[in-house]
Amino acid sequence: MVDKKSAPIAWATLLFELEDTQEHLQKMCLEMNDNPQYDEVEFAIDMAHIYSHLNRAWNGRNATEKQIDDQNLWRQWSQFPADLEPL
Template identity: 65%
Template structure:
């Protein structure tokens, strides 16, 4: 796990991803509660956005500052993790 004292930039980017996921999920919940015409495609787009933030947080949880700034890793880290098992 990132040490916020040793890698403050990487920590900041990690926390930004989690906070963005939280913000977008709250917005999604509000939209679902208020918009009776909310479509399946809109939900797919919005939930994929939330997943992207969560995926980057997961993949970047051990990142260094240099890795956090790597655009190639950012795209890779946006993908759903293969090293985590869903809990049932």
């Protein structure tokens, strides 16, 4: 995993992905509770967004400072991890 001191930009990016995940998850839960019309389509969109943040956090956890702005890597990192088994 990236190191806060040796790769501060990569570290900040990792934390951003995790914090954005938390924010969107909280928003989704509130919406599900407050909106009786919240449906499976909205749920799928919200979950895909949340998974993208989690996937980038995991897949980019060892990113170098140079890799952070690489759009091809960003798209790859958005995919579900191949090296993480669900529990």
